[in-house]
Amino acid sequence: MRNREVAPMIFILLLTIVCSWITFAPNDTWLGRDVSVRLGLDLQGGTQVLMKAEGTNDKELMRTAATVIERRVNGLGVSEAIVQLSGENRIIVELPGVKNPEQAIETLRGTGRLEFIDTKGAFVAEGTIVKTTGNPNPVMPEVDPNAPVDPANPAPNPDQTIYESITDGKDLDTKQVALRVATDAVNNKPAVTFAFLGESGTRLGTFSAANIQKPMCIALDNVIVSCPVIQSALVGGSGEITSATREEAEKILNQLKYGSLPVTLSIESSRTVSATLGANSVAASIVAGMVGLIVVGLFMMFYYRLPGVLATIALVIYTVIIFAVHKLVPITLTLSGIAGFILSVGLAVDANVLIFARLKEELRNKRSLARAVEAGFDEAWPAIRDSSASTLITSAILFVFGNSFGVSLIKGFALTLALGVLLNLFTAVVVTRTFLRLVVRAKAAQSLWFYEIDSETDLREQRTAS
Amino acid sequence: MKSIVRLRYIWFIISLVVIIPGAVFFAMYGLRTGIDFAGGALWDLHFPTKQLNELNTEAIAEVFAKNGFEGAQVQLSTVKVNGVDVSSAVVRTKELSAVNPKDQKDAVVAGLTAVFGTVEPQELQSVGPTVSAEATRSAAIAVLGACLAILVYLTIAFRNAPNPVRYGICALLAMLHDVLVVLGMAAILGYAIGLEIDAYFLTALLTVISFSVHDTIVVFDRIRENVGRRRAGESFEDIVNHSIVQTLPRSINTQLTSVFSLTALLLFGGVTIRNLVIILLIGLLSGTYSSIFNAAQMLVVWENREWRTWFRKQAA
Numbered sequence A: 001m002r003n004r005e006v007a008p009m010i011f012i013l014l015l016t017i018v019c020s021w022i023t024f025a026p027n028d029t030w031l032g033r034d035v036s037v038r039l040g041l042d043l044q045g046g047t048q049v050l051m052k053a054e055g056t057n058d059k060e061l062m063r064t065a066a067t068v069i070e071r072r073v074n075g076l077g078v079s080e081a082i083v084q085l086s087g088e089n090r091i092i093v094e095l096p097g098v099k100n101p102e103q104a105i106e107t108l109r110g111t112g113r114l115e116f117i118d119t120k121g122a123f124v125a126e127g128t129i130v131k132t133t134g135n136p137n138p139v140m141p142e143v144d145p146n147a148p149v150d151p152a153n154p155a156p157n158p159d160q161t162i163y164e165s166i167t168d169g170k171d172l173d174t175k176q177v178a179l180r181v182a183t184d185a186v187n188n189k190p191a192v193t194f195a196f197l198g199e200s201g202t203r204l205g206t207f208s209a210a211n212i213q214k215p216m217c218i219a220l221d222n223v224i225v226s227c228p229v230i231q232s233a234l235v236g237g238s239g240e241i242t243s244a245t246r247e248e249a250e251k252i253l254n255q256l257k258y259g260s261l262p263v264t265l266s267i268e269s270s271r272t273v274s275a276t277l278g279a280n281s282v283a284a285s286i287v288a289g290m291v292g293l294i295v296v297g298l299f300m301m302f303y304y305r306l307p308g309v310l311a312t313i314a315l316v317i318y319t320v321i322i323f324a325v326h327k328l329v330p331i332t333l334t335l336s337g338i339a340g341f342i343l344s345v346g347l348a349v350d351a352n353v354l355i356f357a358r359l360k361e362e363l364r365n366k367r368s369l370a371r372a373v374e375a376g377f378d379e380a381w382p383a384i385r386d387s388s389a390s391t392l393i394t395s396a397i398l399f400v401f402g403n404s405f406g407v408s409l410i411k412g413f414a415l416t417l418a419l420g421v422l423l424n425l426f427t428a429v430v431v432t433r434t435f436l437r438l439v440v441r442a443k444a445a446q447s448l449w450f451y452e453i454d455s456e457t458d459l460r461e462q463r464t465a466s
Numbered sequence B: 001m002k003s004i005v006r007l008r009y010i011w012f013i014i015s016l017v018v019i020i021p022g023a024v025f026f027a028m029y030g031l032r033t034g035i036d037f038a039g040g041a042l043w044d045l046h047f048p049t050k051q052l053n054e055l056n057t058e059a060i061a062e063v064f065a066k067n068g069f070e071g072a073q074v075q076l077s078t079v080k081v082n083g084v085d086v087s088s089a090v091v092r093t094k095e096l097s098a099v100n101p102k103d104q105k106d107a108v109v110a111g112l113t114a115v116f117g118t119v120e121p122q123e124l125q126s127v128g129p130t131v132s133a134e135a136t137r138s139a140a141i142a143v144l145g146a147c148l149a150i151l152v153y154l155t156i157a158f159r160n161a162p163n164p165v166r167y168g169i170c171a172l173l174a175m176l177h178d179v180l181v182v183l184g185m186a187a188i189l190g191y192a193i194g195l196e197i198d199a200y201f202l203t204a205l206l207t208v209i210s211f212s213v214h215d216t217i218v219v220f221d222r223i224r225e226n227v228g229r230r231r232a233g234e235s236f237e238d239i240v241n242h243s244i245v246q247t248l249p250r251s252i253n254t255q256l257t258s259v260f261s262l263t264a265l266l267l268f269g270g271v272t273i274r275n276l277v278i279i280l281l282i283g284l285l286s287g288t289y290s291s292i293f294n295a296a297q298m299l300v301v302w303e304n305r306e307w308r309t310w311f312r313k314q315a316a
Helices: A003-023 A059-076 A101-109 A198-210 A246-258 A275-328 A335-364 A369-405 A408-439 A456-465 B008-029 B057-066 B101-116 B129-157 B164-193 B199-228 B236-268 B274-304 B307-315
Strands: A046-053 A082-086 A090-096 A114-118 A129-132 A158-165 A178-180 A191-195 A217-220 A223-226 A238-242 A265-273 B040-047 B073-081 B084-093 B120-127
Touching: A003 A275, A003 A408, A046 A059, A046 A101, A059 A082, A059 A090, A059 A101, A090 A101, A101 A265, A101 B101, A114 A129, A114 A198, A129 A217, A129 A223, A178 A246, A191 A246, A198 A238, A238 A246, A265 A275, A265 B129, A275 A335, A275 A408, A275 B073, A275 B120, A275 B236, A335 A369, A335 A408, A335 B199, A335 B236, A335 B274, A369 A408, A369 B129, A369 B199, A408 B199, B008 B164, B008 B274, B040 B101, B057 B073, B057 B084, B057 B101, B101 B120, B120 B129, B129 B164, B129 B199, B164 B199, B164 B274, B199 B236, B199 B274, B236 B274
Parallel strands: A129 A158
Antiparallel strands: A046 A090, A046 A265, A082 A090, A114 A158, A114 A217, A178 A191, A191 A238, A217 A223, A265 B120, B040 B084, B040 B120, B073 B084
């Protein structure tokens, strides 16, 4: 008998310790992993847009468009951004924490400007944002002064010089952009071939003839992507960019070929929340969550006495696990997710309430404490199982529905609710049960008063009633 | 406590007393749909340098009209930001342009700044007509899908009880009761305090559906169990009554804990999810009521085939 509780108890203890460790991890890092809480747009501010491609539903084209947008999002320096295809011809973009969301969206949606620029013989570092005659006012990324600097990928430094654009991106013939792999002794390096049409082609020919052996930089949306050295004149505007490695060549190829958006995107819906409003919501939710937990805990302890105390401990464990899961996976925390969580606190108690009600009945039927505990769990199980299943079904439908809605708020709620129901089963059936089994053996816990039975008359009354 | 089942028609009448006024409001005024389903744009603007009485709705609407948003509906209020009262205007307009939303927004903000000083857009949502139409369609599919899935599940879960389909249908009818209560109350609240039907509302409605069934299952589970242990001379009515009495403390206590946590959310949880919480509170109350006073009672009505006497009484 005694050994039966040892394993679950150790498991519960370990789980609680690990989850508390994750939840209260110093600097939000746990075993080298970033476990900071991800806040949704409604909590930290930011914008979400649903963009629709006009006149196409070509899968390949849409995927290319999403890749282009993703690259631009990275260029904006927004962390935790989401770029996602939705349905046949829609792209969802979520930019948390941007200060000027409309401007950012404009940048993402632009068709993309590919320019060869004259840097007067200077090499410009990759990733530098430059002003060009084609676009003298590029969007500068929002640099967070508190953000840690990644030495491998430093924040791009804006360059104040306005460089002259030699070509215009719209003149690039993307059909002629191709990868050429090393073939013979002369052409022994991988390269990307390209061709400019029209005026840009002529200008590029003249410029390259005059600047052989000098670098010429390629800028995409005003960000330097590469500065190859001109090997020979690019007659008629067509030529090739050689590079040391195949990977390098492929990168340039992608920049040239997919640098510009292949489709026109219009904005179907947008949601923007300011950071102030988000911060207010976070503060309000924390208060609401704490108050809810405390009130429910007090109620359980006063009404159900000793089992209520155990259930409240289980509830705290439940909260710690839920937070740890959110931080570890990570699951983005939204306002509706918090509502789902607070609701699940009320629900978490339900399974316990069911069990304790049965326990009390069994005690009234004059069963021994230990047997009443077992019977209470067994009898309450079918109801717990069936009701949890129905909530899981609804959560699943909400989740799928939320997906087609393109709105993360419903999905957040559904996910938290489903997670709550599952964890509920665990805390009620494993945690509370193990606690109860251990406690009912303690000498100090033998009085039936602890289990809501006030006197002998309580027992008799019940017998005549039933 | 024998009387709970005996008074079943009284319980049904109480339900009707709640549902009928809601239905009347629903028929007369409909639901007030938010931009998620109706389309359009919602602007939440803060005016940190102005007192509420220095703002006026017409002047704000006029600025919007000048910038291509005719018929803007403006609502003024004071909100607390970091403990400081700030004047705020919530404005409903048609949706932003799909092509140049930024220019439109900038023009409106510039226009308002010229009249009222600093303007801080706190929230700006815009939903185009295709998206809102799709949202409405998926909402209907979601609700129907949830009902169907639960009916199937209940029939399977109660397959060992006699007449498993009855349990499913009665649970579903109780659920329908709760949906009607929620819709009716939403219609009344829409008329009275401007409660809008948005994505949050739908989330709340689906949650109510699942909780309604959750509650009903607990009661039905007891009935199923007690039917299996039926004693001689015990009628189905007695069993149902007995089962309700047995589950009553649990129903009330679960209801109470949910109400506690939801009330905390309502009082401290901020404005954004207030509608969600109001609907959840109404729905949960209705769900507990219907599982005790409607779902189980309908099983008795069905068992006794009481509808045969309904019309006879009328004729007599």
